[in-house]
Amino acid sequence: MPMRLFCPVIISVFLMxxxxxxxxVNPIPEAEQPSLAMKIVDAFHGKRxxxxxxxLRIVYFTPSDRDPxxxxxxxxxxxxxxxxxxxxxxxxxxxxxxxTFDLERDSEGKILFHLVKGKEPESAFPRPLSxxxxxxxxxxxxxxxxxxxxxxxAGISLERETVLIFCNLxxxxxxxxxxxxxxxxxxxxxxxxxxCFALDTIIQNLDDLPKKEPMLKDAEWGNESLGxxxxxxxxxxxxxxxxxxxxxxxxxxxxxxxxxxxxxxxGNHTYHDERRDEGKGSFLTMASAMRLAAxxxxxxxxxxxxxxxxxxNCKLVLSTxxxxxxxxxxxxxxxxxxxxxxxxxxxxVVAYFDSMLNNQSAYQAPTATSVPDAEGRFAIEVSDLxxxxxxxxxxxxxxxxxxxxxxxxxxxxxxxxxxxLTQWEIRNALEPIAQAVATHEINVAQAxxxxxxxxxxxxxxxxxxRKLVATFQSDSTTNPADAPSDLQKLPLGDARAxxxxxxxxxxxxxxxxxxxxVSSPLLDSGSIYATGLYAHSPSRYTFELGGKWKTLRGExxxxxHHQPYAVGVVFVIKTDGKEAFRSPAIRGAAKASYDVDVSGxxxxxxxxxxxxxxxxxxxxxxxxxxxxx
Numbered sequence: 001m002p003m004r005l006f007c008p009v010i011i012s013v014f015l016m017x018x019x020x021x022x023x024x025v026n027p028i029p030e031a032e033q034p035s036l037a038m039k040i041v042d043a044f045h046g047k048r049x050x051x052x053x054x055x056l057r058i059v060y061f062t063p064s065d066r067d068p069x070x071x072x073x074x075x076x077x078x079x080x081x082x083x084x085x086x087x088x089x090x091x092x093x094x095x096x097x098x099x100t101f102d103l104e105r106d107s108e109g110k111i112l113f114h115l116v117k118g119k120e121p122e123s124a125f126p127r128p129l130s131x132x133x134x135x136x137x138x139x140x141x142x143x144x145x146x147x148x149x150x151x152x153x154a155g156i157s158l159e160r161e162t163v164l165i166f167c168n169l170x171x172x173x174x175x176x177x178x179x180x181x182x183x184x185x186x187x188x189x190x191x192x193x194x195x196c197f198a199l200d201t202i203i204q205n206l207d208d209l210p211k212k213e214p215m216l217k218d219a220e221w222g223n224e225s226l227g228x229x230x231x232x233x234x235x236x237x238x239x240x241x242x243x244x245x246x247x248x249x250x251x252x253x254x255x256x257x258x259x260x261x262x263x264x265x266x267g268n269h270t271y272h273d274e275r276r277d278e279g280k281g282s283f284l285t286m287a288s289a290m291r292l293a294a295x296x297x298x299x300x301x302x303x304x305x306x307x308x309x310x311x312x313n314c315k316l317v318l319s320t321x322x323x324x325x326x327x328x329x330x331x332x333x334x335x336x337x338x339x340x341x342x343x344x345x346x347x348x349v350v351a352y353f354d355s356m357l358n359n360q361s362a363y364q365a366p367t368a369t370s371v372p373d374a375e376g377r378f379a380i381e382v383s384d385l386x387x388x389x390x391x392x393x394x395x396x397x398x399x400x401x402x403x404x405x406x407x408x409x410x411x412x413x414x415x416x417x418x419x420x421l422t423q424w425e426i427r428n429a430l431e432p433i434a435q436a437v438a439t440h441e442i443n444v445a446q447a448x449x450x451x452x453x454x455x456x457x458x459x460x461x462x463x464x465x466r467k468l469v470a471t472f473q474s475d476s477t478t479n480p481a482d483a484p485s486d487l488q489k490l491p492l493g494d495a496r497a498x499x500x501x502x503x504x505x506x507x508x509x510x511x512x513x514x515x516x517x518v519s520s521p522l523l524d525s526g527s528i529y530a531t532g533l534y535a536h537s538p539s540r541y542t543f544e545l546g547g548k549w550k551t552l553r554g555e556x557x558x559x560x561h562h563q564p565y566a567v568g569v570v571f572v573i574k575t576d577g578k579e580a581f582r583s584p585a586i587r588g589a590a591k592a593s594y595d596v597d598v599s600g601x602x603x604x605x606x607x608x609x610x611x612x613x614x615x616x617x618x619x620x621x622x623x624x625x626x627x628x629x
Contacts, residue, residue, distance in 0.1 A: 025337050025379040026323050028370055030286050033348070034095030034293070036371040037398075040347035041294050044400035048300040055104040056241075056297065057161050059147050060113045060200070062168035065121040069168055069202050076166060077111045078206040083238045086271075090263075090284025091292065099298045101162075101245070113166075114154060118146045125169050125182055140184040140197060143167060162194035162244050162297055164237070170201040179203065179229070180219035185236060187243025191403050192305055194244030194297075198237040204230060210275045227276045235271025235282060239263055245295055246404065247288050248396075249362035249564075250352055254384040256366075259283040265363045287367035290348040295402045309344040309403035313376070316395065318409055318424045324381045331417025332385030339376045340397055342405065346372055348398035351380050355388035355413075362564050365394075385413050390423065390526030390589065392560060408560070410527075422458060426528055429457035433465045434520045437472075437511065445469050464530045467493070467510045468521060477509070480627060481546025481602075490549075492606070492625040493531030497541050503608075503615060504536040518561050518619070525557035525621050526589055533622040537569045537608040537615055545627070547600045554625035556583065557591040562619040564588070568611030569620045575601040585611035591623075598627070 028036065058080065062068050069075075080103060088100035104112045125139045143165060148158060156163070170181035179201070187196030203216075203226065211227040218224055221232060242264050251265040260280035261270040267282030274281040296302040316338040327333050334353070340346055349370045354362055366385070370378040385391070389412055397405040410423030429452060436445035449469050453462055477496040478487075493510040500507035511521040512534045523529040532554075533541055556571040571592050573581035583592035598604060608620040 025373075025377045027379045027381050030369065031095060033286070033290070033369060033371050034097075037290065037293060037347045038096065040345055040371070041299065041400050044345050044347075045299065045301040045303050052102050052300045053302045054162065054297045055102040057104055057151070057156050057163045058111060058113050059116055059151070059163060059165040060168070061116045061118060061143050061147060061165055063118040063120060063122040063125065066168055068115065069200050071202075072166075072168075072200055073110070073113055075205050076113070076200065079204070079234055079237065080111055082206055083234070083241065086238060086263075086282075087284065087292075087298075091289050091298070094284065094286050094289035096289055096293050099293065101241075101297045114147075114150055114156075116147045116150045118143070122169065125167075139169075139182070140186070143184060143197070144195075157193075158195060159190075159193050162189075163196075164241060164244065165195070165197050166200045167197060168200050170199045172201050172203055177214065177216045178219070179216055185240065187240035189244055189246040191246075191308075194246065196240035196244040198240055199233065201233075204233055206230070206234065209234070209272050212276055212278075225276075228278075231271050231273060231276075232269055235263075235268035238271060238282075239268035242288065245292060245297065246402070247291055248352070248394075249365065250285055250287050250367045251362075251364040252283075252285065253366040253368070253382065256283075256285065262288075264288055265365075285367055286369050287350045287352070290350055290369050291396070291398055291404070294347060294398060294400050299402070304344060304401040307344060307401055307403075309342055309399035309401060309405060311340065311342055311397060311405045311407075313339065313341045314397070314407060315339050316407065316409065318393070318411060318421050320419050320421075322381055323379070327381055327383040330383035332387070332413040332419060333381070333383035334385060334393075334411060334419050335379065335381045336393065336395065336409075337377075337379040340372055340378065341376045342397065342399055344399040344401045344403060346376070346397045346405075347400050349378050349380065350396045350398065351382075352394040352396070353382065353385055354392040354394060355386050385419070387415050387417075388413050390560075392526075423527060426458050426461045426464070427522075429455070429461040430465055430468075430522060430528065433468055434522050437468050437521045438514050438519060442472050445472070460528070460530070464522070464528055467530045471509070471511045471521070479544060480604075481544040481548060483548070485548075488629045490627045491531035492541070492543060492552075492554075492622070492627065493533060495543055495627070498544050498603075499540070499542045500533075502534065502536045502539040503618070505534075507539075507541070508534040512559065512619070512621070518559065523621055523623065524560045525555075525591070525623055526560055526563075529621075529623045531624050531626070533606065533625065535606070535608045535620045535622055537610045537618040537620055539608045539620065541606045541622075543604045543606075545598060545601050545604050547602050549598050549601070549627045549629060551628050552596045552598050552604065552625060553594065553628070555591050555593050555623040556586070556625075557621055557623060558586060558588070559619035559621055562617040565617040567614045567616050567618060569618050570609045570611050571620070571622075572605075572607040572609060574605040574607065576603050577605075586620075587611070594625075 091099040167183040169183040183199035184197035252262045260283045261267040263282045273279035292298045352365045368380045372378045393409040395407045412420035432448040479496045505513040523532045568585045568587040571583040
């Protein structure tokens with residue numbers, strides 16, 4: 001997944017001109033954005049070097065007991081040049097000109113493949129089919145370990161280059177026409193590097209994309225034509241390369257559907273469908289093109305590539321105050337406007353509109369873009385957002401050296417198509433207090449709380465703020481077994497735990513611990529909660545109840561920031577050592593609700609287990625778990 005660069009930003013309720021009036025910033029039509037963006041990028045980079053400093057490096061990995069697949073160089077050469085052309089055409093269509101990635105080539109002009117013979121046989125690289133698009137991290141680590149010395153000998157650093165590894169870890173039974181694979185299939189990036197995995201097989205061939213016959217049996221995707229098979233796996237290469245180029249998932253807007261399917265959405269399953277007359281195929285969204293425009297591999301310059309980029313000023317506001325007449329009266333409409341400045345110039349703003357309804361993933365997230373003007377002002381307006389509860393707007397700021405900064409805002413779209421900004425208003429009101437708590441400024445936090453209590457902020461914001469400021473006084477919590485009998489309810493976030501252990505960072509009540517990925521202490525799981533427990537798996541909290549309580553009610557989920565990436569958790573509640581509640585595997589925006597009878601119970605345990613053998617990004621939260629008499 002792309003590395004996120006964070007710097008605290010200011011959220012303002014509105015933008016003010018010198019006269020004190022609200023600044024009217026009009027959205028820039030997409031057709032005009034590329035030239036404006038490239039003026040900023042070109043001013044930063046100046047004349048590009050004659051020889052591009054970055055090229056895509058390609059590795060062919062085969063286990064110790066296998067030779068490379070027949071004709072792999074010829075087949076993959078054609079495939080990679082087709083993908084190179086796809087990106088070039090996408091950048092041209094978006095208005096950025098013929099930008100694409102350069103390929104490392106040998107003295108004859110052919111693509112250079114760094115051949116790596118693994119130290120272990122094929123059987124050492126198992127991959128469960130249930131993790132088909134994520135890949136096996138153990139297999140990935142083994143492949144990387146074998147590839148690293150070969151690349152180092154060739155002068156290639158995995159920390160400074162973009163590398164695609166083809167893995168010869170697939171099996172094709174020609175007689176039975178059956179295919180299965182156990183190759184890693186994923187992509188990720190940092191500001192200075194990219195890495196992705198794909199597979200190779202003798203039946204992966206660009207020339208077969210148009211073929212509707214013969215049919216074959218794919219262990220993952222079922223019965224499909226040879227052409228569709230190649231669409232899926234060649235499209236998969238293009239998609240995972242996108243991640244290596246720092247592109248996140250995104251879908252197509254309602255007005256983009258005539259172009260086909262977003263490559264970074266489900267476009268890996270539609271790549272060149274048009275060659276079989278089975279659809280419009282895949283395309284590169286303006287959001288993806290905007291981000292690629294300054295990526296060194298596409299931009300032809302690596303100036304200040306390693307320089308951390310920060311937001312020096314950022315003021316954002318959500319509203320339904322449209323200037324685009326074509327959006328008025330449409331359902332699910334939203335306006336984002338703001339001013340922004342960065343330590344490295346910002347040339348583009350990309351907004352991803354994530355819906356959390358029915359756990360809709362980022363694969364379907366529509367996008368919109370803009371370019372800041374000379375004062376850093378911009379506006380984005382969209383419509384036809386789907387009905388959603390606890391939707392999230394990811395705002396990503398594209399710096400001219402290829403770095404990305406990010407901010408997230410909440411919104412809802414009701415069933416009648418109205419846009420509800422209550423969550424944003426709550427987050428906006430809490431921002432000064434959250435920042436002060438995150439930086440351990442007690443006096444600043446208390447002053448901000450006093451100001452909030454006198455304001456017209458939504459009532460939930462005031463309660464959340466009080467709880468957050470109270471986390472400075474951890475010794476004031478109550479042991480549930482000793483609570484006064486007239487206390488009818490006791491949130492466990494306010495209670496003294498007998499013991500607490502978590503799988504990452506430190507245990508925390510009524511807040512989350514701060515680190516490089518999560519900058520806010522708020523208990524954020526779609527909505528903001530006033531009380532709760534941070535419980536990254538595997539974790540366990542125990543409380544003494546003394547047999548004096550009747551019920552435990554609440555919710556549990558995953559921190560909003562980690563919902564797209566968490567591999568999954570299971571929430572378990574035990575009473576006096578006996579299991580009283582077990583949730584299904586919780587992933588994405590899903591929540592678990594519990595209502596447990598604790599009558600007569602002396603010891604209560606809240607446990608979070610891993611849902612799989614992996615533990616990445618499992619930032620679990622117990623949300624408003626509350627004891628009552």
